[in-house]
Amino acid sequence: MALKKKLVPAKKPAPKPQQKMPVRKVMAPVPQAPKKEVVDKDTKASGAKRQIQLLRGMKDILPRDQYYWKALYDHAVKLAEDFGFDRLETPILEDASLFSRGVGKQTDIVEKEMYAFEDRDGEKIALRPENTASVVRAYLQHGMWNQPQPIKLWYWGPFFRHERPQDGRQRQFHQLGFEVLGDASPVIDAMVIQMTYLYYSEFNLPISIQINSIGMPEDRTRYKMELVQYYRSHRGVICEMCKARLIKNPMRVLDCKEDVCQPIKANAPQIVDYLSNESRDHFMKVLEYLDELNIPYFLNHTLVRGLDYYTKTVFEVVTTDEDQGSQTALCGGGRYDLLVEELGGKPTPAFGVAPGLERMVSQIRKRQVPVPGAPLPQVYVAQLGDLSRRKAMTLFTRLREEGIRADQDFSKNSLKSQLESANAKKIPYAFVIGQKEVQEGTVIMRDMDSGAQETVDFNKAPQILKRKLGLEKAE
RNA sequence: GUGGCCAUAGUGAAAUGGUUAUCACGUCAGUUUGUGGUACUGACAGUACGGGUUCGAUCCCCGUUGGCCACCCCA
Numbered sequence A: 001m002a003l004k005k006k007l008v009p010a011k012k013p014a015p016k017p018q019q020k021m022p023v024r025k026v027m028a029p030v031p032q033a034p035k036k037e038v039v040d041k042d043t044k045a046s047g048a049k050r051q052i053q054l055l056r057g058m059k060d061i062l063p064r065d066q067y068y069w070k071a072l073y074d075h076a077v078k079l080a081e082d083f084g085f086d087r088l089e090t091p092i093l094e095d096a097s098l099f100s101r102g103v104g105k106q107t108d109i110v111e112k113e114m115y116a117f118e119d120r121d122g123e124k125i126a127l128r129p130e131n132t133a134s135v136v137r138a139y140l141q142h143g144m145w146n147q148p149q150p151i152k153l154w155y156w157g158p159f160f161r162h163e164r165p166q167d168g169r170q171r172q173f174h175q176l177g178f179e180v181l182g183d184a185s186p187v188i189d190a191m192v193i194q195m196t197y198l199y200y201s202e203f204n205l206p207i208s209i210q211i212n213s214i215g216m217p218e219d220r221t222r223y224k225m226e227l228v229q230y231y232r233s234h235r236g237v238i239c240e241m242c243k244a245r246l247i248k249n250p251m252r253v254l255d256c257k258e259d260v261c262q263p264i265k266a267n268a269p270q271i272v273d274y275l276s277n278e279s280r281d282h283f284m285k286v287l288e289y290l291d292e293l294n295i296p297y298f299l300n301h302t303l304v305r306g307l308d309y310y311t312k313t314v315f316e317v318v319t320t321d322e323d324q325g326s327q328t329a330l331c332g333g334g335r336y337d338l339l340v341e342e343l344g345g346k347p348t349p350a351f352g353v354a355p356g357l358e359r360m361v362s363q364i365r366k367r368q369v370p371v372p373g374a375p376l377p378q379v380y381v382a383q384l385g386d387l388s389r390r391k392a393m394t395l396f397t398r399l400r401e402e403g404i405r406a407d408q409d410f411s412k413n414s415l416k417s418q419l420e421s422a423n424a425k426k427i428p429y430a431f432v433i434g435q436k437e438v439q440e441g442t443v444i445m446r447d448m449d450s451g452a453q454e455t456v457d458f459n460k461a462p463q464i465l466k467r468k469l470g471l472e473k474a475e
Numbered sequence B: 001g002u003g004g005c006c007a008u009a010g011u012g013a014a015a016u017g018g019u020u021a022u023c024a025c026g027u028c029a030g031u032u033u034g035u036g037g038u039a040c041u042g043a044c045a046g047u048a049c050g051g052g053u054u055c056g057a058u059c060c061c062c063g064u065u066g067g068c069c070a071c072c073c074c075a
Helices: A002-011 A014-021 A029-038 A063-084 A096-103 A108-113 A132-141 A186-202 A215-231 A240-248 A250-255 A261-265 A278-294 A355-364 A386-400 A415-424 A435-440 A463-468
Strands: A093-095 A116-118 A122-127 A153-160 A174-182 A205-211 A311-319 A331-336 A350-355 A379-383 A404-406 A427-435 A440-448 A451-458
Touching: A063 A153, A063 A174, A063 A355, A093 A096, A093 A132, A093 A440, A096 A108, A096 A132, A108 A427, A116 A311, A122 A451, A132 A153, A132 A174, A132 A350, A153 A435, A174 A186, A174 A355, A186 A205, A186 A278, A186 A311, A186 A331, A186 A350, A205 A278, A215 A240, A215 A250, A250 A261, A278 A355, A311 A350, A331 A355, A379 A386, A379 A415, A386 A404, A386 A435, A386 A463, A415 A427, A427 A435, A427 A463, A435 A440, A440 A463
Parallel strands: A379 A404, A379 A427
Antiparallel strands: A093 A122, A116 A122, A153 A174, A174 A350, A205 A311, A311 A331, A331 A350, A427 A440, A440 A451
């Protein structure tokens, strides 16, 4: 308070020289205007430190959410191990053309959302907007095609897309992924979809698996012609956006949410009818395997994915939770039989999936799905004064060596606040050590639940506590 | 990227064109010396940032930043 009051008069003189500025006005604007563009916002006349906020679309993952993330991560590791997937970590920065070639130059992700810029060497680089292209790059660069196929890889990490943020949509977000390279069999499709299903089942999230096949490019070419022709015949009715989509990316009309377009959409030709025999057989097999595994799915003829590399099977997991807003897609995936070739390798079929983690965390939180928390400390070590603090530090160290989870606040002085702390943390036992105990070579063991205390030998304290905790049978 | 709503202590809320901006939770400390949970007392901490209108702005206006919602799209 006193400081503040002193600051007020100190501040007031400051504006005065500013008010005199008009004298300089003629000269000042020229050098100052361009400066403001370059100089960061910290330079303020007041001298007060500006609070630096998060960049738009970025989020801190706070301590209270860490156990949700850990639960998701641990279960991912488990699934990967169970199904024989090896971890692959690729860099966050890649050559920008990896994504324009891999994901597709025309896609929204590359065209309007990618963080792409030149580095100090003038190299065009990008923050990865997704990981499949990087996985393929690594597969090629490290000659993984020379190893027994298929290659099964998984990843976990941050991705970046420059979009307008919303709940469940950030500019930095996290994905987990499973990718299988070098195998064309529909079993692979089914297996990865099964893993996805198992992943969501673990947390009891209400989901629906949407599945479709978009065939190979030839199939799609034929289908698109039919689709465009069909929509053209209804040109008078459809919305403006669909008209635009017909020219740029016809299959997107199937995503349209406009009411006027719904009846048109419902009667539109379906891509499954335009698949080659090979693509159709493949798709049928996938569905048969899913049936065998009792994995529920929903055939969605309007499911077309936004990335160029997909072929044949595509699928998405959406939440069926009513109040999830418009961000219902929890995960997307599919087959990408042509991507390896596109990025310079031999023709190599592949399949992958990428669950989004933020949306999962928010679901788990909202639904209060129980996840393992921090292990509770078993004992709290309290001390009084510097001499006993030293002994307490030794005791704490011994307890740790004995495998007992101990907690402490050695920087606190009053016993009261230390017990308060132990109580707040729900720690069942406390050791109290003061002058008297130091001299006697003892320590007080307190049952925080009942308040019962006993004085025990300092050196035997860890063993006695172990017995109390039931970690060791009484002799 | 387009359009809309919003911004008050760490959190959740309240209030006003004019003295010290209110409350709860929270955090820290104290309520006789070395003992937690309850109670009481005190302290901490705020009008996002910059500009304008005004004698005077937290309130009105503009800009910036950030959040949310819908669209686009997607995880």
